[in-house]
Amino acid sequence: MRRRAVIQMVLIGLVAGAITFAFAYFIPWLPDAASTQANDVDRVFWFVAIICAVVFAMVAGVAIYEGWKFRAAPDDMDDGSPIHGHTGLEIVWTAIPTILVIAMSVFSAVVLAEITDTPAGSKRIEVTAQQFAWSFKYSDHDRTTGELVLEVNKPVELLIESKDVIHSFWVPEFRMKQDAVPGITTTLTITPTKVGTYDLICTELCGLGHSVMRSQARVLSSADYAKWVQSKPAGAAGGTDGKSVFASAGCASCHTLKAAGSTAEVGPDLDKVLAGKDEDFIRQSILDPNAEIAKGYQPNVMPSTFSDSLSKEQLDNLVTFLRDSAGTAR
Numbered sequence: 001m002r003r004r005a006v007i008q009m010v011l012i013g014l015v016a017g018a019i020t021f022a023f024a025y026f027i028p029w030l031p032d033a034a035s036t037q038a039n040d041v042d043r044v045f046w047f048v049a050i051i052c053a054v055v056f057a058m059v060a061g062v063a064i065y066e067g068w069k070f071r072a073a074p075d076d077m078d079d080g081s082p083i084h085g086h087t088g089l090e091i092v093w094t095a096i097p098t099i100l101v102i103a104m105s106v107f108s109a110v111v112l113a114e115i116t117d118t119p120a121g122s123k124r125i126e127v128t129a130q131q132f133a134w135s136f137k138y139s140d141h142d143r144t145t146g147e148l149v150l151e152v153n154k155p156v157e158l159l160i161e162s163k164d165v166i167h168s169f170w171v172p173e174f175r176m177k178q179d180a181v182p183g184i185t186t187t188l189t190i191t192p193t194k195v196g197t198y199d200l201i202c203t204e205l206c207g208l209g210h211s212v213m214r215s216q217a218r219v220l221s222s223a224d225y226a227k228w229v230q231s232k233p234a235g236a237a238g239g240t241d242g243k244s245v246f247a248s249a250g251c252a253s254c255h256t257l258k259a260a261g262s263t264a265e266v267g268p269d270l271d272k273v274l275a276g277k278d279e280d281f282i283r284q285s286i287l288d289p290n291a292e293i294a295k296g297y298q299p300n301v302m303p304s305t306f307s308d309s310l311s312k313e314q315l316d317n318l319v320t321f322l323r324d325s326a327g328t329a330r
Ligand code: CUA
Pocket: 129, 130, 131, 132, 166, 167, 168, 202, 203, 204, 205, 206, 207, 209, 210, 211, 213
């Protein structure tokens, strides 16, 4: 009788464990893995997740089985028979979790060392976060962009800084995440493995525009990357025309402008506040946002860094674009 109960219990635990494992493993919970680091991180994730799922299912399965099998009859008022501990069982249920937890720690530590190791010859890109935009500076070809452009299979080291509050760099497909902290430079090493375009997200609550502090990471083939390096330094859309600058400088993250197809509401609606304004006003609003703040938008949160980050040509084209398009498109 006792033996049968034990066998039943173990079988139920195993079946429950297998079902939980199947749920965990065969549903695609995670986005594509698009970097070598992502593959390492996923290996740790699954190692830990599968151990946890099976242990949880076995414990829960056995607990439910016992509750049902050994339940008291409605008229049973007995205290129940006294029992002693079971030394063998206690040793087993202490030893197995100890081994599993140590295995998880060692595996995690090895992978952490691997993914934080920067291969010699990695290209360095300076990443600057500020409310509410990202910029990427490629010192070796003197270029600053509003999106991260990478060459497939080439490791890069990101040197991450913040100009105001704490932000956090995250591309889910790369799995790597790092805070941007004012006053210090944090680093992140990424080796992209798949050509494609991925969302780049700020994942630290950083103010009103946190949810729109997004950009993208474009991973190009070696040939396309070489072409991109040769192309005229510009912005996201590959031009210095005003509309491209509007996109690459991050204006669209915060402002509505029909002509640029943006609908963000962090800052004033440019179709309203810039309609009919002259170039001087528009230029001042970009370079010195504190000079005149639109009603309802105090205190100002717009960065006053565009005099550094935009070239003269980009700024001129952006001003002209805003003058000609604000309030005109429908
Ligand atoms: Cu920057 Cu959230």
